[in-house]
Amino acid sequence: MAASSNRITLGPLVAAIDQGTSSTRFLVFNSKTAELLSHHQVEIRQSFPKEGWVEEDPREILQSVYECMERTCEKLTQLNIDISNIKAIGVTNQRETTLVWDRRTGEPLYNAIVWLDLRTQSTVERLISKTPGRNKNHLKHKTGLPISTYFSAVKLRWLLDNVPEVREAVESNRALFGTVDSWLIWCLTGGACGGVHCTDVTNASRTMLFNIHTLNWDPELCRYFGVPMEILPRVRSSSEIYGLMCLGDQSAALVGQMCFQDGQAKNTYGTGCFLLRNTGSKPVMSDHGLLTTVAYKLGRDKPACYALEGSVAIAGAVVRWLQDNLGIIGSSEELEQCAASVGTSYGCYFVPAFSGLYAPYWEPSARGIICGLTQFTNKNHVAFAALEAVCFQTREILDAMNQDSGIPLSQLQVDGGMTSNRLLMQLQADILCIPVVKPSMPETTALGAAMAAGAAEGVSVWSLRSEDLNEATCDKFEPQINPEESELRYARWKKAVQKSMNWETTEPARMILGAMLPGGLYVP
Secondary structure (H helix, E strand, C coil): CCCCCHHHHCCCEEEEEEECCCEEEEEEEECCCCCEEEEEEEECCCECCCCCCCEECHHHHHHHHHHHHHHHHHHHHHCCCCHHHEEEEEEEECCCCEEEEECCCCCECCCEECCCCCCCHHHHHHHHHCCCCCCCCCCHHHHCCCCCCCCHHHHHHHHHHHCHHHHHHHHCCCEEEECHHHHHHHHHCCCCCCCCCEEEHHHHCCCCCEECCCCEECHHHHHHHCCCHHHCCEEECCCCCCCCEEEEHHHHHHHHCCCCCCCCEEEEECCCEEEEEEEECCCCCCCCCCEEEEEECCCCCCCCEEEEEEEECCCCHHHHHHHHHHCCCCCHHHHHHHHHHHCCCCCCEEECCECEECCCCCECCCCCEEECCCCCCCHHHHHHHHHHHHHHHHHHHHHHHHHHHCCCCCCEEEECHHHHCHHHHHHHHHHHCCCEEEECCCCHHHHHHHHHHHCCCCCCCCCCCHHHCCCCCEEEECCCCCHHHHHHHHHHHHHHHHHHHCCCCCCCCCCCCCCEECCCEECC
């Protein structure tokens, strides 16, 4: 790749900013081969000011993007690749994370409230209590979403109610609201000097303020949450020129996995875990606790494509918790080694409900639980149980998705950072009783953002026609245990889930071992 002769044959390049919950990356692809040429990654710090609160610094997020872009371009130059050949940049991002900033100064008015944050639980309970029959799905006919702490509208409502700087900026017409994509695009296209304030349909569909049928902000929803519409970004398609092209991270992974046909699905294992199934041009409402979301709209005049989504709050985040909070592992690689050394949880089951439970329960009051401990249990069994928990949560949302669609998936396409854990992928195949297929190029989220950017009208260096798409090489994990054993383990884990949802959270329960671990995790 470093040879100068390669410079001529590379063809147009397309880049992607991948701004996730735990890190930011900038990646550059060859648009003709989908080859990843270079990238750089910077970790993002999270702060936890109070129990259940999760925040990030918008300035740090922006600075991490600049750093990643600069370092990647340096690497490309060292490889003798002409960076002026980058024809477009796509953005993919953590979706529901909420920001408000000052349009005149460009300064954030508060930290970004991360999608995992639980501070709005009382707001959500109050909203649900006012609906007919205390129905959390009261707005689902318009939004495709339950009323939940997960989505942006309640986070924005909290900012308006609790941060005087935000309220004053709204009253003086200085405030702009957006998810991370809006913040980055506004800053990178000029900021206070004419920055573009926009978002795409996939990110807008995660706010609870957006009508997924009309593909517009909904005045009735905005009145319901008390959100002034003038602070909202303009909604665009996922593939058109507006400085940068953007696509929510899970939608980008769906594109990167080339799931363009009705019925195709992918599961991304990142901080959380997100299973999306393409349902075509019509939104399908779930009867089994899933979300209906906009998958993508690949052009201004192209139709929107929809998906059913199962969202799990804690997947890769459990690794960080075991490392930072309990100190029983030093890295994700050590987690795999510990779990592999025993090959079983020895009857130990883990429900990592650190931010409540998302799909299919939508129960914010659920709390994490480890059960089935004996004197024989050690950290290796807990490590194995943590990996199993990710797989069991995926099994729950896959079961719901199969029930909603009526057509069971015959295999599961996967991507995301955790898929480098081969033990996890084998466990997933065993627990689902279907093959798990992992592309050899794991950066499918960034690839999807690059594909959408390169395919935009006016750029047109990346064809999304099925006959032009390169077929990815994959690793395939086949189930290796009998279905009866899989069902038994899953049934036991489901019992632990019920315990986690019936947990009474009381402030005095702060003992360390014998009753409570850090973070309020009960150990029987």
